[in-house]
């Protein structure tokens with residue numbers, strides 16, 4: 430069961446062009462494309478004639494022609510031409526979905542089109558700000574999206590799962606996180622003062638000594654998580670707000686259910702230092718991808734042990750507080766929508 434009246438990331442803007450891009454979203458076949466005016470459109474990827482995927486057809490002047498018998502559909506889903514037939518009945522159409530491009534992301538509304546409100550797209554301004562450099566990536570995950578939300582709201586797993594890539598100081602494992610319930614989400618985070626920096630941060634910020642390190646994850650329903658992460662030379666005032674002796678990044682995670690047991694995972698780091706340093710971009714892209722692959726492999730194995738991502742009947746521990754709140758909030762929203 431998915432929340433429908435909300436925005437999901439359908440793709441990074443850079444990955445959507447004039448080619449027809451098929452993508453299963455919330456267990457529905459969707460085809461994405463860029464029309465002649467440059468905007469992104471989304472149609473049901475299922476022809477209303479004989480159910481051929483429209484993505485196997487062609488796009489010409491913003492009109493999709495089905496590759497089976499040649500029916501043509503405009504971006505609203507209306508059929509505009511039937512070969513060998515002068516009259517096109519009004520009800521020959523496929524479903525179209527509202528799409529808004531913002532923050533270098535194409536957001537799709539899978540619920541009632543009349544309720545689509547662009548103001549509800551979460552504020553991720555750093556993804557589209559020249560002062561920040563982003564390193565966007567994509568992973569396909571054979572696991573329910575909520576398992577990934579759980580993962581991102583629990584910072585303690587870093588010490589165990591990311592020993593090789595992210596873990597810096599052994600004390601991280603037992604540093605508790607604080608949780609805060611927001612009107613539209615959950616925030617969880619912690620400070621680690623005078624800790625050894627993790628390898629990726631040490632390399633990105635040239636740290637050779639101990640650092641004051643922060644991690645604050647914010648979740649907005651249904652499945653956007655961004656983390657304010659970074660570290661500064663220990664004792665230089667970062668906890669009081671002076672981050673000038675350190676590096677900060679936004680670690681962004683846009684999760685879109687493909688099916689009950691698979692997820693489109695759009696990730697990126699955004700940084701406001703060394704923004705023209707291509708080697709650093711490469712380091713951060715490769716480093717983040719390697720880390721998120723560690724998560725993905727574990728979550729896929731977890732999914733094989735679970736039924737559709739449900740954690741019912743399993744034991745909770747103290748570190749689960751934020752993910753439990755997020756699951757509760759989402760359950761309430763889904764129940765209200767139904």
Ligand code: FES
Pocket residue numbers: 476477478479480481495496497498499500
């Ligand atoms: S199935 Fe699309 S035109 Fe026949």
Ligand SMILES: [Fe+2]
Pocket residue numbers: 580586587590591720721724
């Ligand atoms: Fe992780």
